[in-house]
Amino acid sequence: MTILNFKVKVLLSTITIILFSGLLKAQTTDNDRTQRPGSISGTIVSELNEPLTRISIKLEETQTGTITNSEGQFEIKNLSAGSYTITASGIGYTASKQNVRVNAGETTTIDLQLDKATQSLNEVVIQGNTNRFSKKQSDYVSKMPLLNLENPQVYNTVPKELITEQLIFSVDDAIRNAPGIQKMWEATGRSGDGGSYYGTRGFIAQGSLRNGLLGKVTSTVDAINLERLEVIKGPSATLFGSSLTSYGGAINRVTKKPFEQFQSEISFASGTDEFHRVSADVNAPLTKDGKLLFRLNTAYNYEGSFQNVGFQRSFAAAPSLLYQPTDRLSISLDAELSSVKSTGKQMLFFYFPADELGIHNAKDLNLDYKESYMGNGLEQKSRSTNFYGQINYKISDSFTSSTNFSSSHSYSDGFGSYFYLVPNYIVTQDPADVGMSNYMTRADQSTKDSKVTAFEVQQNFNGDFMIGNLRNRIVLGLDFYSTNSNINFFGSEYDTVPLNDPNFDYSSFNGKNLGQMYAEGDIDFTWPDISKTKTYSAFVSDVLDITDNFSVLAALRADKFDNEGGLTGSDAFEGYSQNALSPKFGVVFQPVKDRVSLFANYQNSFTNKGTYLAYDVTAPNNLTQKIADLEHANQIEGGVKINAWQGRLSTTISYYNILVDNILRTDPNPDAAQLSAQVQDGSQRSKGIELDLIANPYKGLNVIAGFSYNDSKFEKSDADVIGRRPTTASSPYQVNLWISYHFPENIVKGLGVGVGGNYASDNKILNSVYYGEFTLPAYTVFNASAFYDYQKVRLSIKVDNISNQKYWIGYTTANPQKPRSMVASLAYKF
Structure with missing residues (x-):
């Protein structure tokens, strides 16, 4: 067994x-x-x-x-x-x-x-002793309404109130308020995988969930339609499947919904690096009885680059329609439409060992931080067109039905510049130049008319009923998810140039010259990525209240995964089918009811790895193709959640331990290794602690703080990396902090200020015997904002990276980040 x-x-x-x-x-x-x-x-x-x-x-x-x-x-x-x-x-x-x-x-x-006694509809009322950033319930994390104290799983929430206060315009900036998650890779805009990448609990994740369902956006995600952001921690395949989650967790965007009164807001923002933004939020009931409601959120952004070449121009629109013909039935239709034209942000790749380059830390790079090393015209067009629908029906006082569909369509076409450092000896052909790097190769990886379509249909039945004096909250779900990928990569190396030569014209690497090179047939590689997959799933989850203070969660998911085959590069691969089971278990004990919760959970996720070549002395060429078993991630976690001081203090402290097994690795048999054969017996462990604190110590003062430590390493792997921290594991130590104060009404009504920042320790993006070690140094970035609400007007200003620190993010890459920047905003409500 x-x-x-x-x-x-x-x-x-x-x-x-x-x-x-x-x-x-x-x-x-x-x-x-x-x-x-x-x-x-x-x-x-x-x-x-x-x-x-x-x-x-x-x-x-x-x-x-x-x-x-x-x-x-x-x-x-x-x-x-x-x-x-x-x-x-x-x-x-x-x-x-x-x-x-x-x-x-x-x-x-x-x-x-309750109706307002004196204030107008649009006036912002700052209530005093309120933990305004603490959201204590989610309908999505467990696919049922559960208070945070009742949920054995850890999740963090970034609400719209905080997003507004910090003058945040993207999910990338909002996520910095959640502990233990770090942006790792800039959005590239490429169809299928072009969204931002984040590190959480030692693994890479993308923001693929929207209201608990498929919601991929393959570029920077605008925050205009964001009600709140939920960062769900740990392997979460049991309720969300393996295609939209990672072993470290999942990122879920909860969107704004129509309501029954007319209200609108239009805002303008401008800042450094040619930043300009116009946005609108219009809510309008379409019928007098309030049964048909409409809301539109839309934004236009333009931003230049802190480097001498680069820009991003984006447009986002999110219309939503809600129809409530009866008290039992509601039907909602909405969409998220985005279009982006941009120059790719600089990413520095490493194809040579650190010793050959002679550098082991990004602070020692022989680069001009504000030099783009390219000219104009290296642009890419990206589009994401997503549609959603939901039918909710109240079957009885105890049971409800929710029928959902989601479709995601992404498109990209254009250049994708990238750069990598070259040792001197490669250029000079002098062996004595090993250990020095004063050159850079400039290259391109374009996409041509690339498209990815994904579709999800999910039927959920929720129940809340008693069996004797035991309360059951249950969800039964059926899910179908499919993807159709038709991505076409091609590209070439353009040239190798000296670094920081004041007499060199770096603008020659531009759209016109690269386009002419491709027109003449000078293409180094083409790489199609064509595949179709379908997943059929059923899941059940039950939260059983054994007593008022003790509850148990048990859940199970069954998946049937079908890969219809396709083409990767020049290699065609056959389709295969695979079945999976993903269990989940949790317990919650509240020694102080509604105040203190002790919890523990077991969570699971998996990955379909496809086929691999195994060493077989009896097979032709000593290789045989096998279908890999499922790769599994199993998490054990425990901790405490506290909601004290009449709700003014909310905190979660947890310890987790994740073991990934069935990892494919190089066959340790030397004869097999020479044939690139693999075995499936590798393992990786990731463990750590997380702290999340949201407090309202006294009237007007709000505090958000987080701390995380992660210890990840390959336990059984290739000799090149065994015992080392994976390069995808991000910074081991991370801290986030935000403190804001709303002045009392008798001083300056509506005025507030906030200050905070993020700390991340050293991040090794190269870490192996062959490549050696290369580190992105630790950084501390401070941000601040000030805001003033007066009747229908809101004035805001923010400064990011106050200390003007040079710092990098990345995994396997070094991506320079923005120095000090400033934005001011004016919003008008009517």
């Missing part, structure tokens, strides 16, 4: 025991049920249908009460059966009353809307 089969059988046995015990308890008599207390729960929202925080909830008959959390939710427990009058009130809002009936053993649910 394999370890995987054993784990699955144990998991299924656990689910059976839990459900069986629940059925036994379901035999409780009706007389027992009438003796149990009831409760009242609900949500308080504003006129804009936004949740209201710290609204006072009281029962007139008992004088008991509570306050709403950051999602506007409340619950009052242990009530005797009978009628009550509930009052909801808050500063700046007109109080509302409602009569409710509580039945024994049942929860009565109500929703109330």
Whole structure:
């Protein structure tokens, strides 16, 4: 019996025991049920249908009460059966009353809307003792509504309030507020894989999820349609599949939704490096009864480069339509459309060992930081056209249905410049020049009419019901996901040039000259990447509340993966099919209910590795082709989540340990290694700790802080890298911090300031016996913002990289980052 089969059988046995015990308890008599207390729960929202925080909830008959959390939710427990009058009130809002009936053993649910007492609809009201950046619930992380304290999985949230305060315009900048995740590679805009790459928990991830479903964008993602960003930690294939997640986690964009009142905002921004931006957010009900709602978010960006050549011009539009014909049925249709024309940002590759180059740290590079080393016209066009639909239906008070579809279409055409350092001896042919590098090769990797289409259909059934006195929250899902890749790469080396020669004309490497070279047939390589895949999946997840303080999560996913074959470079490959099971398990114990949560989880993910060549002395040429077994990642994690000080302190501390096994590696048999044969017995381990803290110590002051440490290494691998940290693992130590203060209303109403930054330790982008070590040095980048809200106007200014530090990001590459920059913005609401 394999370890995987054993784990699955144990998991299924656990689910059976839990459900069986629940059925036994379901035999409780009706007389027992009438003796149990009831409760009242609900949500308080504003006129804009936004949740209201710290609204006072009281029962007139008992004088008991509570306050709403950051999602506007409340619950009052242990009530005797009978009628009550509930009052909801808050500063700046007109109080509302409602009569409710509580039945024994049942929860009565109500929703109330509070109207503003004096402020106009569009006025921004800064509420004092509010942990405004803490979002304590997600409907997407577990594909069901779960409070953070109830969820055994770790995730971090970057809300729109923080995005607005920091004057953020892209997902790349928003993600710096989440602990343990680091931008590793600039977006290239190439069809299929051109989005930004991030490092999390020792592995590379991309932002491929949108509202929990397929949402790929193969360029820099504009933040105009971002309600919040969720960074989901750890292997997450059980609920999201393996194609849209990584072993380190997943990045989910939660988008803005239409609401029932007319409200619009238009903003203008301008800054250094020729930055200009115009954006609009228009929300408009289309019918008087509020059943048909429309919202449009759109933005136009232009930005030059801090280097002497380069630019990016982008347009994004996100229309959304919501139709609610009945209280039970809602239908939403929306899209995300983006178009980008840009010059690729400089990426420096390393094709020679560090000893031959004579440098081991980016701070010692013999490069002009602000020199682009190219001319004009090396541009690429990229488009992403994504469509989404959702039909939600309330089957009963306990069950809902959600039918979803998502389609993603990406396109790219144009140049993709890249550069790599060359040792002197390659140019001079003098062996004495080993250990010096004063030359650079300039090259291109273009895409021509490249397209990738992906499609997902998912049907979910959610239930929230009692079996006896055990509460079950369950999701049953069916999922179909397909991709069709038709990418066409081609390119050439252009020339090799001396570095930092004031008399050399670097502008000769430009679009006109490179285009003419290709027209004359001077192409070094062509590399088609053509494939079709389909994945059929079913998953189930159940959160069982065994007591008010103790819950268990058990989940399982079954996948059937079909690869129809295709072409990579000059090598055609045959299709294959593979089945996979991905279990998940978690426990939560709250020693202090709704305040302290102790959690532990087991999470799993996998990768279909395709075929490989194995050494076989009986086979022709001693090689035989095999279908690789699934590569697996298994995580064990535990920690504590705290929601204290009346919600003003929210923190998560966790330790994780991820083991990846079944990794393909070079066959250690010397005869096999000479034939490039492989074996599938490699392993890699990644472990570490993470801390996330969001606090509101006193009125007007908000703090976000994060810390992470990751220890990754190859445990069983090629001799060249065994025991070493993978070059994809990012910086071992990372820190993020943001502190903002909103001045009291009696001083300057609407004024606020914020300051913070990010620290990342040394990052080894070369780390092997052959290539040696090359390090991107540690960096600390400080940022600041100031903002002022007055009635319908918001003025903002931000400064990034205040200390003007030179620093690099990358994995296997060195990518120089922007020095000090400044942006000012004016927004008007109507």
